[in-house]
Amino acid sequence: MPIISYLAHPQDGKKESLINEISQLSSCEVIPAENKDLLIVVTDTNNKEEDEQLKEKIEALDSLKLLAMVSGFDTPKNN
Amino acid sequence: MYTSLTNRRSFIKKMAAAAAMTAAATMFPGIVFAKEQEAGIPNGNLDWKKGPCRFCGVGCGILVGVENGKAVAVKGDPNSSVNKGLLCVKGYHQTMCIQAKDRLEHALVKKNGTYIKTPLNEALDLVASKMKETIEKHGKDSVAMYTSGQSTIPEGYVASKLMKGAIGTNNLDCNARLCMASAVAGFLTTFGADEPMGCYEDFDYADYYVTWGNNMAEMHPVLFSRMLEQKNKRGAKIIDFATRTSRSSAASDKSILFEPQTDLAVGNAICYEIIKNGWLNKSFVEKHCNLSKGLTNMGYGLEDNYSFTDKPEKINFEEYKAFLEDYTPEKVAKISRVSVKDIKYLASIFGDPNKKVMSLWCMGVNQHTRGTWMNNIIYNIHLLTGKISQPGNGPFSLTGQPSACGTAREVGTFTHKLPKGVVMNPEHRELAAKIWKVPVERIPAKPTYHTTEMFRAVDRGDIKFIWTQVVNPLVSLPRTSRFRPGMEKDSCFVVVSDVFPTPTTDVADVILPASWHIEKSGLYGNSERRTQHWDKMIEGPGETTPDAWMTIQVAKRMGYGDLFPYSEENHVEEIYNEYRQFHEGKKHGMAPLEVLKKESGVIWPYVDGKSTQWRFNAKFDPACSNGEDFHFYGKPDGKAVIWQRPYEPAAESPDNEYPFWLNTGRIIEHWHTGSMTRRIPVLHKAMPHSYVEFHPKDAKALGIRNGEKVKVSSRRGSCVLPASINERGLPTQGQVFVPFFDENMLINDVTLDAFCPISKEPDFKKCAVKIEKA
Numbered sequence: 001m002p003i004i005s006y007l008a009h010p011q012d013g014k015k016e017s018l019i020n021e022i023s024q025l026s027s028c029e030v031i032p033a034e035n036k037d038l039l040i041v042v043t044d045t046n047n048k049e050e051d052e053q054l055k056e057k058i059e060a061l062d063s064l065k066l067l068a069m070v071s072g073f074d075t076p077k078n079n
Numbered sequence: 080m081y082t083s084l085t086n087r088r089s090f091i092k093k094m095a096a097a098a099a100m101t102a103a104a105t106m107f108p109g110i111v112f113a114k115e116q117e118a119g120i121p122n123g124n125l126d127w128k129k130g131p132c133r134f135c136g137v138g139c140g141i142l143v144g145v146e147n148g149k150a151v152a153v154k155g156d157p158n159s160s161v162n163k164g165l166l167c168v169k170g171y172h173q174t175m176c177i178q179a180k181d182r183l184e185h186a187l188v189k190k191n192g193t194y195i196k197t198p199l200n201e202a203l204d205l206v207a208s209k210m211k212e213t214i215e216k217h218g219k220d221s222v223a224m225y226t227s228g229q230s231t232i233p234e235g236y237v238a239s240k241l242m243k244g245a246i247g248t249n250n251l252d253c254n255a256r257l258c259m260a261s262a263v264a265g266f267l268t269t270f271g272a273d274e275p276m277g278c279y280e281d282f283d284y285a286d287y288y289v290t291w292g293n294n295m296a297e298m299h300p301v302l303f304s305r306m307l308e309q310k311n312k313r314g315a316k317i318i319d320f321a322t323r324t325s326r327s328s329a330a331s332d333k334s335i336l337f338e339p340q341t342d343l344a345v346g347n348a349i350c351y352e353i354i355k356n357g358w359l360n361k362s363f364v365e366k367h368c369n370l371s372k373g374l375t376n377m378g379y380g381l382e383d384n385y386s387f388t389d390k391p392e393k394i395n396f397e398e399y400k401a402f403l404e405d406y407t408p409e410k411v412a413k414i415s416r417v418s419v420k421d422i423k424y425l426a427s428i429f430g431d432p433n434k435k436v437m438s439l440w441c442m443g444v445n446q447h448t449r450g451t452w453m454n455n456i457i458y459n460i461h462l463l464t465g466k467i468s469q470p471g472n473g474p475f476s477l478t479g480q481p482s483a484c485g486t487a488r489e490v491g492t493f494t495h496k497l498p499k500g501v502v503m504n505p506e507h508r509e510l511a512a513k514i515w516k517v518p519v520e521r522i523p524a525k526p527t528y529h530t531t532e533m534f535r536a537v538d539r540g541d542i543k544f545i546w547t548q549v550v551n552p553l554v555s556l557p558r559t560s561r562f563r564p565g566m567e568k569d570s571c572f573v574v575v576s577d578v579f580p581t582p583t584t585d586v587a588d589v590i591l592p593a594s595w596h597i598e599k600s601g602l603y604g605n606s607e608r609r610t611q612h613w614d615k616m617i618e619g620p621g622e623t624t625p626d627a628w629m630t631i632q633v634a635k636r637m638g639y640g641d642l643f644p645y646s647e648e649n650h651v652e653e654i655y656n657e658y659r660q661f662h663e664g665k666k667h668g669m670a671p672l673e674v675l676k677k678e679s680g681v682i683w684p685y686v687d688g689k690s691t692q693w694r695f696n697a698k699f700d701p702a703c704s705n706g707e708d709f710h711f712y713g714k715p716d717g718k719a720v721i722w723q724r725p726y727e728p729a730a731e732s733p734d735n736e737y738p739f740w741l742n743t744g745r746i747i748e749h750w751h752t753g754s755m756t757r758r759i760p761v762l763h764k765a766m767p768h769s770y771v772e773f774h775p776k777d778a779k780a781l782g783i784r785n786g787e788k789v790k791v792s793s794r795r796g797s798c799v800l801p802a803s804i805n806e807r808g809l810p811t812q813g814q815v816f817v818p819f820f821d822e823n824m825l826i827n828d829v830t831l832d833a834f835c836p837i838s839k840e841p842d843f844k845k846c847a848v849k850i851e852k853a
Contacts, residue, residue, distance in 0.1 A: 003088070005095035007103055031096060033103065034111045034165060035304055035311075040099040042092050071098035073091045 001044075002051040003073045006058075008039040014063035015039070021061050027054055041067075097172055097761040104168040104747055108296030108326040109304035111165040129156055129679060130613025131603045132170045133229075133596040134750040136478030137161060137299050138605025139170055140679040143597055143616050150174040150597060150617050159679035161279060161609065167300040169750060172759050177595055177617075179758035181580055184621025187590040194590065199622040202589055203629060206546070207636030209572050209588075213544040219248040223533055223542045227549035228255035228480030228487045231601030232610075233654040234548065234627040235486035237643065239498065241630055244515040245639040249494045249502055249527045250542070254550045255487030256530035256840060257557075258479040261445040263488055264838035265454020265476070268391075269462075269720050272666070272713025273488050276694040277437075277473040278607040278682060282306060284471025285437040287428050289318045291457060292342065292443015292844075294808075296326040297747040299441070299477055303327065318428065320345075321443065322844075323742060323772075323816055324809040335425065336811055339740050339845045341415035343449055344726035346456035347406035349426040353463050354400055358430030360465030364721070367709050368462050370394045372402075372723035379448050379730035379833035383535050387836035394723060402723050414726070416811075429464050435471035436461075441479055442744060446844050451837035452724035459721045467719075468696040468709060478606040480751075485604015489667075490658065494533075495526035498661040502526060514660050515642060529839035531557065531832050538565025546574040548626045549593070553582040554752035554819070557841040560796035560828040576626050581754045582822050592623045599625035600651040602675065608682045612655075612675035627654065665702035666712065729845040730833030733813060737793060737847035739777070740814040743826055744843075746807065753820035769821035770803040771850075774812045778804045781850055788853035791815065793846055796828035799853045815848065 008030075010018040015037050022030045022041055027050070031040040041058065045051040059067055103110050125144035132139040140159025144152035153174055157164035186202030187194040197205075213222050226238050230253070242251040266273045282288075282305045295303040307330060309315040319331035320342070328334035337345055353359055373389040380387075408422040415422075429436055438461065444453045457474050458467075466472040478484050491497050498514075500507030502524055512519035528536055534556055536542040545566075556562050566573055566586040575587035578595045598619035602612045628650060634643045645653045652672055659669045662683070670681040670690075682690035686701045695711050697703040703710035711719040733739055748766040749756040756762045771791055773783065783789055785804045790797050800817060810816045817826040831846035 001088070003091050003095050005099040007099055007106075029092070029096075031100075031112050033107070035307060036103075036107050036110045038103055038107065038110065040096055040103065040112065042096050042099070044088065044092055070102045071095050073095060 001046055002048060004043045004051065005070045006041045006043075007068045007070060008041050008058070008064060009066040010037055010039065010063055011065045018061065018063040021063060022058060025054065025057060028058070094761055098764065100171065101168050101748060101761055101765040104300070108330040109300055109307045111167070111301065111304050125152060128614065128616045130597060130616070131481060131605065131611040131680070132166065133173050133481060133755070134169045135299065136480050136483055136606045137301050138481065138603065138607070138609055138611060138680065139166055139301050140611070141166065141170060143174060145616055148617055150177065156679050161605070161607075161680065162301045165301055165304060168747060169756060169762065172761055174597065175760065176755045176758040179579060182620060183577060183579060183584070183590060183592040184623060185592055186622065189588050199592070199624060202591060203632045204636060206574050206589055206591070207633045210544055210546075210633065211637050213572065214246065217543050219246050220250055220527060221542060222246065222248065222544040223250035223528065223546070225530070225533060225545060225547045225550060225552060226251070226253040226492050228253060228258065228478070228483030229549045230486045230492065230626065231482060231599075231603060232485050232490055232658065233601060233651045234625070234630070235490040235492045236498065236654050236658045237627050237630045237634070238548070239490060239492055240515055240642065241634045241639070243497065243502070243522050244511065244517045245634060245637070245642050247521040247523060249523050249525065250533070251492055252494050252528060252530045252533050253487045253492040254530070254552070254555060255480060255483040256493065257446070257555060257843070258442060258840070259445060259483045259488065260493070260838040260840035261447060261450025261454055261835050262476040264451040264835070265458065268451060268722065268837070269455055269458040270695070270711050270713045274484055274608050275473070275475050275606065276468045277475055278692045279305070280692060281437050281471050281473055281475060282309060284435055285309070285315060286434040286471070287316050287318060287436045289320060289425070289428065289436060289438050290327060290331075291438060291440035292321050293440050293477065294321070294325040294327045294744070295439065296330055298479070298745055300747060302477070303330075318425070320425070322811060322814065326807070335417055335421045338414065338416045339742070339814065340729040341411070341726065342444070342453055343456060343724065344406055344411045345415050345417055345422060345425070346453065346460065347403060347726065348408050348411040348422045349429060350456070350459050350463060351403040351406045352408065352423060352426030353430050353460065354403065356426070356430055358432070359463055363465030364396075364463060366707060367711060367718055368721050369716070369718045370396060370399050370721045370723065375725055375727065377836040380531070380836055380839070381730065381833050383539065384532070389837055399721065399723050406726075429460050429466065435469075436466050437471065438474045439477055441477040443844060445840055446842050448730050448833050448835055448842045448845075449724070449727055450835040450840050450842075452722070455722035455724050458719070462719055462721050468693050470693065481605065482603035484606060484608065485602065485610060489604055489662075494529055497522070498658060510661065514657065517642065531834055531839065531841055534562040534565060537571050538562060538568070540568070540570040542571060544572045546576070547583060548576040551577070551581045551583045551752040551754055553586065554822050554825065554827065557827055557830040557843055558795050558832040559825055561832070576629060577754070579754050579758060581752065582825075591629055592621060593629070594619045594623045594625045598623060602651070602655060605680070609680040610669060610675060610683060611680035612672065627651070730842065731831055731846045733847045737849045738813070739848050739850060741791065741793065741829060741846050741848040742810065742814055742816045742844050743819045743830060744816065745820065746818045749818070749820035751820065753822065757820070769800055769818050769824040769826065771800045772803045772806070772808050772810050772816040774810055774814070775804055776812055778802060783850070783852065790851045790853045791817065791826070791829055791848050792851070793829045793831070793848045795831065798824055798826050798829050800824050815850065819843075
């Protein structure tokens with residue numbers, strides 16, 4: 001059950017679009033910076049496959065310039 | 080302890096978000112994530128309680144979410160005009176340190192070299208009896224207390240009352256001596272009144288922010304974010320004047336680097352240019368300023384029992400002008416390595432009558448063997464141009480600690496201070512004696528030990544009992560290589576109140592378990608004269624007890640119960656109401672507690688139900704009474720002083736044997752000595768240990784690679800750390816920088832105990848070191 005956090009850099013002028021688009025994806029939480037063009041994205045998925053698919057979906061967004069992983073936790077289901 | 084799966088996942092998600100925030104904070108100076116708090120807050124009925132942040136002197140308002148008696152979330156207080164709902168990375172995570180497994184929950188008494196868990200009452204009996212016995216045997220000046228700019232106002236007040244009013248010794252000093260003493264001496268010598276005349280609203284009006292040796296992006300991130308906001312919104316400009324390229328430099332409009340110690344010369348060169356180019360505000364200077372000079376070649380306080388008293392002498396404007404002839408941009412460029420063009424550029428900012436300018440500084444100016452002079456010189460620049468005490472125009476001395484202003488400076492936990500004024504002044508002693516209900520003769524008229532001299536006295540065996548509270552001197556003092564063995568000597572009985580074990584508790588004879596910030600009620604005072612109150616939010620573990628109450632308990636045991644008639648439940652309120660009497664009047668009136676309980680802080684002077692935002696300006700300050708636009712009423716004649724202060728070299732400069740400057744300081748992830756922030760997992764993981772920064776050319780010449788262990792040595796001691804090249808900061812060539820938060824890499828074993836002879840504040844920014852591969 002991976003929990004991953006990322007720094008997401010939007011394309012110029014696309015911060016709001018990126019917030020909206022990522023917010024609509026399930027298993028994602030978005031925390032936008034108040035004063036910079038940068039978002040924190042935290043994903044919480046059931047397994048590695050789901051995690052990979054979700055990451056691909058985020059990376060496919062046109063409003064995204066760069067997605068950089070910061071930390072990852074993989075907790076077993078029964079933990 | 081059982082943790083549900085939901086709670087555990089929620090916690091891990093919060094950790095993941097926190098790690099990303101920390102990474103962002105180190106990459107983007109001043110970045111803020113106001114909505115993070117909402118994302119990480121657990122569901123349920125949280126009871127949100129207001130208070131000030133525990134870290135730094137900005138004084139951000141926080142709201143702590145409490146559920147089932149536990150602090151489970153922190154968010155910025157949207158009602159606080161300081162931070163408007165924003166917090167920095169340390170602020171968000173502050174309460175996480177409470178969960179540290181090695182919390183000091185019970186008193187510990189050292190017996191035959193082993194710490195024995197002891198009931199608090201027994202430990203306090205021992206502390207009181209030791210203190211009393213020491214006084215009986217060796218006199219009242221053989222006992223000392225050393226407190227903090229992180230002590231609450233009531234904690235500082237009862238410490239001062241115990242030492243000065245009850246026992247009758249001035250052996251009380253605090254760690255604000257290490258950070259703000261030069262600022263205090265600067266204010267008193269120039270204006271006769273401590274603390275900034277302006278407030279944070281100045282940020283909203285200034286066209287230029289000139290930061291003097293001040294990495295605000297890491298040290299005062301929320302204020303830096305306010306500057307960035309104005310930069311983006313109005314085109315306000317940030318000018319970074321420093322000895323090291325930092326995160327602040329990267330976000331500034333212009334970065335100007337200078338050779339350590341030569342800020343004195345550059346400041347004088349700015350004054351020279353202001354006069355030469357006709358930018359002088361002549362009518363302001365004539366109406367509102369005197370000119371003076373003091374003694375020079377004062378020394379550096381390196382020898383024990385050093386003493387110095389300045390002898391001010393009035394001068395006229397022509398004499399001052401002639402003095403500045405030695406500080407032409409051309410002459411100063413040679414010693415400062417600042418170009419003539421940049422010196423002229425800096426002067427032109429202050430000289431433009433249509434631009435509003437704030438100067439901002441903290442440790443770079445204060446931790447300086449000529450720190451008082453450097454504060455005076457910045458004030459000179461603002462006085463010569465009349466850019467002072469107006470919205471957006473003014474010198475703004477920032478504070479490092481959350482209550483360096485409220486407690487150390489206003490309550491007065493320095494050896495020379497009283498809650499109002501100084502021990503040397505008979506009227507001030509009389510007022511203190513009246514409010515404290517003690518004979519005036521009991522309060523000694525002469526200051527005793529400032530911090531450095533206090534720990535030298537411990538080492539010499541002159542002080543035989545010391546009680547430290549809310550402070551970790553064996554990491555934060557300069558030259559700990561002398562003071563650690565000093566504190567270990569049997570000649571001194573050491574009592575340490577703290578929340579966590581530290582290198583200072585390691586040398587204690589008695590360790591007292593202190594309540595942490597939100598486990599007690601209290602008041603802090605921040606950089607902009609704002610007093611903030613908070614109520615106890617949660618219960619502390621074990622026998623943890625507020626420091627103020629432990630001091631009161633010891634005082635009672637020593638026979639001073641009649642002077643400390645406070646109740647355990649309401650002592651904070653009772654103490655504050657007593658303390659307020661010291662500051663009655665238009666110049667320093669403090670808000671009633673009921674107002675502080677409602678508001679997210681109130682700026683003093685609080686007059687007729689209103690805060691005074693700009694002191695000394697008749698438009699805003701009801702204490703102005705001279706019929707003029709400005710009234711510097713701290714001085715008897717109502718005039719501020721322009722001081723003639725020369726450039727003098729540092730106490731120790733690089734030479735053939737020790738060829739590098741050593742500069743020390745903080746980083747964004749850690750607060751001071753790291754005793755709290757290193758117990759916050761996300762902050763500790765982000766920066767788990769200290770390091771030594773090199774300029775890449777120096778590293779190359781020494782054959783040192785990034786991460787390689789190197790030994791930094793001075794004439795006093797050495798420290799082994801990994802090298803950091805082109806990472807967080809970039810020192811100038813010939814200089815290295817080391818953060819001091821890491822108790823496993825004690826860089827203060829290396830630093831020098833030289834201090835400003837006027838303020839007695841040590842210089843942690845300049846000494847000579849050599850570098851070797853470890």
